[in-house]
Amino acid sequence: MPLGIRRKLIGTLMLVGLFPLAMSLVVILVGGAAMQLTRIRTSYEETAAGAADRVADTLLHDELEKLTLLAHLPHVVEFVRAQNKAHLARNPAAPALPADTAPARGPRAAQLDQRWSQLKDTDAPLSAILTNPVANWLRLMTQVNGHLRQIVVTNAYGELIAADSRTGDYFQADESWWQAAFNNGKGQIYLSSVVTNPAD
Numbered sequence: 001m002p003l004g005i006r007r008k009l010i011g012t013l014m015l016v017g018l019f020p021l022a023m024s025l026v027v028i029l030v031g032g033a034a035m036q037l038t039r040i041r042t043s044y045e046e047t048a049a050g051a052a053d054r055v056a057d058t059l060l061h062d063e064l065e066k067l068t069l070l071a072h073l074p075h076v077v078e079f080v081r082a083q084n085k086a087h088l089a090r091n092p093a094a095p096a097l098p099a100d101t102a103p104a105r106g107p108r109a110a111q112l113d114q115r116w117s118q119l120k121d122t123d124a125p126l127s128a129i130l131t132n133p134v135a136n137w138l139r140l141m142t143q144v145n146g147h148l149r150q151i152v153v154t155n156a157y158g159e160l161i162a163a164d165s166r167t168g169d170y171f172q173a174d175e176s177w178w179q180a181a182f183n184n185g186k187g188q189i190y191l192s193s194v195v196t197n198p199a200d
Contacts, residue, residue: 064189067151070137076153079134079162083155094157100184102173103157109171116170125170129160138164154178 070076088094091106105113112125119126129135138151142164153162158173172178181190 060191063145063147066141066145068189070141073137076134076137079132080153080155083159083161084157087155087157087159097156097185100186102179102182105171105174106157109159112170116168121166126166129163130166132162134162135164138162158182 084097088096090108094103094106116126121127121130134153138153142149142151150167151164152160152167152172154172155161158171158178160167160170160172173182177190177192181188
């Protein structure tokens with residue numbers, strides 16, 4: 001009989017000792033698995049973010065390269081020069097090219113800006129901007145790439161001369177993007193964040 005009690009006592013002590021040990025092992029395994037999953041998820045998130053940045057950089061670089069090539073095409077350069085000369089013919093008092101300050105809105109630009117929202121795409125001033133050869137190139141580029149974006153070309157005085165779609169207004173030299181690209185007459189590439197088109 002004393003042997004039976006001893007066995008029971010040893011069995012009870014083992015159960016009392018093994019239960020916390022088993023529970024500790026379960027907690028360690030579950031906690032370790034959760035930590036491992038968190039580490040794996042973080043690693044995947046970092047990898048995905050890095051890949052997204054590389055893809056965005058590649059797409060942005062390609063886009064800038066295409067736009068730069070387009071801007072240097074001889075017929076585009078000639079078109080802009082002709083539009084600068086046309087501005088000077090309309091405004092003989094204007095400087096040949098703006099100096100280091102952004103040009104002021106002239107009377108024609110002010111008048112067009114006032115009427116801009118009422119103009120139809122087929123009306124003469126807007127139609128000339130949306131259907132000239134450079135605008136057709138811009139529209140073709142947008143259609144081929146399938147990117148949602150707006151590409152505009154202004155003369156040196158900030159007046160809109162070509163666009164692939166309708167803009168919010170005619171005079172662009174008062175816009176922050178234009179002034180940043182103008183860069184006090186030195187010119188530079190300007191990239192904005194995503195913005196909505198006020199003409200939409």
